[in-house]
Amino acid sequence: MRYEISEVIKKDQVMELVFGNCSKPKDLLGRHFIMEGQVISAYHPDAVKMEVISEDGKHYPMDTVERQPVFSLFLPHKRPFYYQIHMTFHDGNTYICNDPYSYEGLITEEEEKMFSKGIWTEVYHKMGCHKVKLRDTEGMYFAVWVPSAKRVSVVGDFNFWNGMLYPMHKMKNSDIFELFIPGLSCGQFYKFEVKNAQGEITQMVDPYAVMNEEKENGASRMFDLKRFHWEDMRWLSERYRGNVLKRPMSVCEVRISELDSPDEKVQETVQDMGHTHILLRGTSEGEKLGAHKGFFEPAFYGNTPDTMRLFVNRSHKRNIGVLLEISPEYLRRAVNLFEKKNPQAINYLLANILFWIREYHIDGFVFRGLSEGAADFLKKAKEVIKKEDSNILFIGEQTTDKDLKSFFDFEWNLEIKAGVDKYLKADIHSRKKEYFQLSQPLMNGDFSHALLLLNKEISIEKNNLFKESFIDKKASCDYDKLTGVRMSYGYLMGVPGRKAWDLHSHENISSQEYVKSLLRIYQEYPALYEYDPMRAPFEWINGMDAESFILSFIRKSPSGRDNLLFVCNFSEEEKKHYRVGIPKNGKYTLISNSDAVEFGGEGRGEHQEVKAVSECWDLRPYSIKISVPPLATLIFKF
Numbered sequence: 001m002r003y004e005i006s007e008v009i010k011k012d013q014v015m016e017l018v019f020g021n022c023s024k025p026k027d028l029l030g031r032h033f034i035m036e037g038q039v040i041s042a043y044h045p046d047a048v049k050m051e052v053i054s055e056d057g058k059h060y061p062m063d064t065v066e067r068q069p070v071f072s073l074f075l076p077h078k079r080p081f082y083y084q085i086h087m088t089f090h091d092g093n094t095y096i097c098n099d100p101y102s103y104e105g106l107i108t109e110e111e112e113k114m115f116s117k118g119i120w121t122e123v124y125h126k127m128g129c130h131k132v133k134l135r136d137t138e139g140m141y142f143a144v145w146v147p148s149a150k151r152v153s154v155v156g157d158f159n160f161w162n163g164m165l166y167p168m169h170k171m172k173n174s175d176i177f178e179l180f181i182p183g184l185s186c187g188q189f190y191k192f193e194v195k196n197a198q199g200e201i202t203q204m205v206d207p208y209a210v211m212n213e214e215k216e217n218g219a220s221r222m223f224d225l226k227r228f229h230w231e232d233m234r235w236l237s238e239r240y241r242g243n244v245l246k247r248p249m250s251v252c253e254v255r256i257s258e259l260d261s262p263d264e265k266v267q268e269t270v271q272d273m274g275h276t277h278i279l280l281r282g283t284s285e286g287e288k289l290g291a292h293k294g295f296f297e298p299a300f301y302g303n304t305p306d307t308m309r310l311f312v313n314r315s316h317k318r319n320i321g322v323l324l325e326i327s328p329e330y331l332r333r334a335v336n337l338f339e340k341k342n343p344q345a346i347n348y349l350l351a352n353i354l355f356w357i358r359e360y361h362i363d364g365f366v367f368r369g370l371s372e373g374a375a376d377f378l379k380k381a382k383e384v385i386k387k388e389d390s391n392i393l394f395i396g397e398q399t400t401d402k403d404l405k406s407f408f409d410f411e412w413n414l415e416i417k418a419g420v421d422k423y424l425k426a427d428i429h430s431r432k433k434e435y436f437q438l439s440q441p442l443m444n445g446d447f448s449h450a451l452l453l454l455n456k457e458i459s460i461e462k463n464n465l466f467k468e469s470f471i472d473k474k475a476s477c478d479y480d481k482l483t484g485v486r487m488s489y490g491y492l493m494g495v496p497g498r499k500a501w502d503l504h505s506h507e508n509i510s511s512q513e514y515v516k517s518l519l520r521i522y523q524e525y526p527a528l529y530e531y532d533p534m535r536a537p538f539e540w541i542n543g544m545d546a547e548s549f550i551l552s553f554i555r556k557s558p559s560g561r562d563n564l565l566f567v568c569n570f571s572e573e574e575k576k577h578y579r580v581g582i583p584k585n586g587k588y589t590l591i592s593n594s595d596a597v598e599f600g601g602e603g604r605g606e607h608q609e610v611k612a613v614s615e616c617w618d619l620r621p622y623s624i625k626i627s628v629p630p631l632a633t634l635i636f637k638f
Contacts, residue, residue: 001065004074008032008039014066017043020163020195021150023170023177028070030101033078041065041072042085042099045164049088053096055081082135098182100166103134105178106141112174115145118343121384123351124296124359127176128208131186131224139182140222142168142190144206145175145344149194152177155203156190156219163193163201174344189219207348210296210305225359228309232316232361239321239363242391244409245448248522248529249498250275251323256282258503259301262310266503267318273512274519275501277321279366295330295352298360305360312361321363323393324356328369331377338377349377350384357388364393364409375403382407395451413450415441416495420488428572435546438570442495442543442553448531450497454489483601483631486514486594487568490633493518493528494555494566496538510600517599521592521635527557527564541565541581542618550628552580552618564591565636567628574604575628581618587611588624588636595629604629608636 001009009028016022017029025043032039040052042062050071052060062071083102087095107126114120127143134141142154152170153163158181168177177192191203205212209220252275254266270278282299300308312322337345356362365385367378378396385392396408405411419437426434489511493499499522501515522528531537541552549571555564565588569575582588590608595601605627617623628634 002074004036005039005072007034009065011066014068014070018068022167025167026101026169037076039074043070044087045069046089047087048090051086053084053086098137100181103180112171116174118347120347121351121354124208124355128206129222137182140184141180143178144192146194147175148197150197151195153193155193158188186222186224188222191219208296212297228306232313235316239391244391245531250519251277251279251500253279253281253502256280264314267315270320271318273516277323279323281325323364323366324362326365326367331369335373335377353381366395370397370399370404378407410449410451413452432546439543447496451500452497453500454492455501482511485511487631487633490594491568514599525562527555530558563638567634569628569632572630574630577625578628579617579623579625581620582612582622583620585612585622588638591637592635595632
């Protein structure tokens with residue numbers, strides 16, 4: 001071995017490389033400039049001969065080093081030039097390639113230090129696998145954090161899954177291993193092969209992979225996130241300038257398993273109904289964020305990132321926000337990592353949350369399966385999210401834990417809908433004693449931050465938000481059932497809080513039209529959604545009339561104009577000439593009647609416009625007389 005080559009390559013390094021224990025292969029492979037010129041070295045376990053091919057086509061034979069399949073060449077000049085390695089194998093076959101060890105890494109020293117401190121929130125731009133172009137050469141750049149590893153290699157269908165071929169280079173100030181491999185392209189499969197300090201060898205999927213094989217023990221797949229073209233800048237700019245407490249919010253739940261094609265039928269339905277957001281839910285652990293091999297892989301139809309981004313892009317163009325359900329499995333894994341207080345693990349989690357906002361333009365997160373151990377993680381996650389965009393929604397299940405409760409913009413309210421379900425389950429003759437199941441939950445304070453599920457039965461004991469509703473269980477869509485459904489929807493629309501529905505909740509056309517009308521009213525009248533901390537938005541008229549089975553209340557607008565009066569009849573008898581106390585004089589105009597003919601009702605009590613009289617009722621100075629159909633909700637504007 002020439003003495004010039006020995007300045008770069010040492011025997012112990014060669015042995016480490018050959019026996020698969022080398023963590024810094026760039027220290028001996030690739031191009032190295034020395035005082036006398038430059039040394040180029042390459043390695044392949046099956047090679048018997050190598051040559052350097054220069055950019056002008058000249059071939060320079062390389063010498064073996066220490067009788068191992070490590071080959072090296074000394075050139076007595078320092079002129080940089082483009083070169084390739086020409087390899088010859090035992091069977092006579094040859095292979096020409098660009099030298100992966102001649103390329104510099106992409107992760108800077110500053111980024112490496114930020115990662116070690118747990119503050120590199122854009123880590124996913126370089127960690128994992130990324131399509132890049134270096135020195136006019138296209139290929140894939142790989143980077144992964146593996147603490148205390150003796151060796152990490154890139155393996156895949158491009159190198160027969162042989163961990164000896166592409167050992168990655170460990171960076172100076174961390175346990176990050178990186179390597180650029182020229183010539184690889186999107187669609188190919190890969191893993192990282194890890195040899196630990198004990199000499200044990202395992203293969204792992206890429207924790208930053210955006211796409212993985214669906215089969216068990218499947219590999220990660222190379223994908224280029226940069227190729228997608230977003231067209232939702234208007235939506236994002238309006239979201240950034242908005243205020244979630246001053247906007248209507250009606251969430252339509254969509255199961256990911258139902259999105260089996262790239263068409264826009266779901267968005268068309270959601271937009272036609274008047275919902276403002278879609279909540280992407282998984283019906284199984286395999287369809288929920290974080291349940292896959294890595295946290296960065298979307299669980300979506302087609303199992304590709306672009307199908308999900310296309311869905312979000314189309315939703316935003318229709319002025320529909322997209323919320324993402326965070327599964328209990330994701331949260332459990334996240335909390336376990338967070339509790340280790342490892343800066344790199346914390347960096348991974350927080351960068352992942354930002355990844356969905358930046359790369360998928362997600363508008364909010366719905367967390368399920370909360371536990372006391374989640375508090376520290378959620379606090380930090382919210383801090384990072386709100387710094388990115390204060391209007392990203394943070395939604396959680398209802399909880400009595402004050403620490404958890406304080407983290408969320410909105411939380412599911414279970415008691416109100418559960419009270420309706422329990423009341424409607426009761427026999428009509430025994431409902432009088434169950435009356436307070438309706439009113440009692442509304443006595444418990446401010447609901448401006450509540451998210452109320454309108455069309456599914458709530459089981460508080462089982463904490464199950466998505467059970468089939470009692471009123472939807474009958475096989476036949478008879479009149480009584482649909483009348484009760486509409487009455488219930490009207491009442492719950494008047495209850496404080498944002499609204500949530502299931503995509504399949506409106507199978508009956510007439511009931512669907514009623515919900516559409518309610519959502520138009522909801523978006524038209526700020527009394528139903530705009531929150532003013534100095535002015536209570538909800539006021540009881542009468543929540544104690546168990547004898548008549550009627551509830552009445554007011555939703556007040558922050559401006560003092562266009563207030564709404566709700567009168568809900570939970571009995572099967574029409575209440576003619578029913579007197580309701582009201583707070584001020586003037587006209588009260590009926591704007592919604594769940595018993596209207598257009599909604600499948602009988603049209604009783606329609607077209608009412610009444611003038612208040614100075615007669616005290618319900619502890620109010622004025623009152624009106626109205627006709628209230630059975631199982632109906634009336635909404636008056638005043």
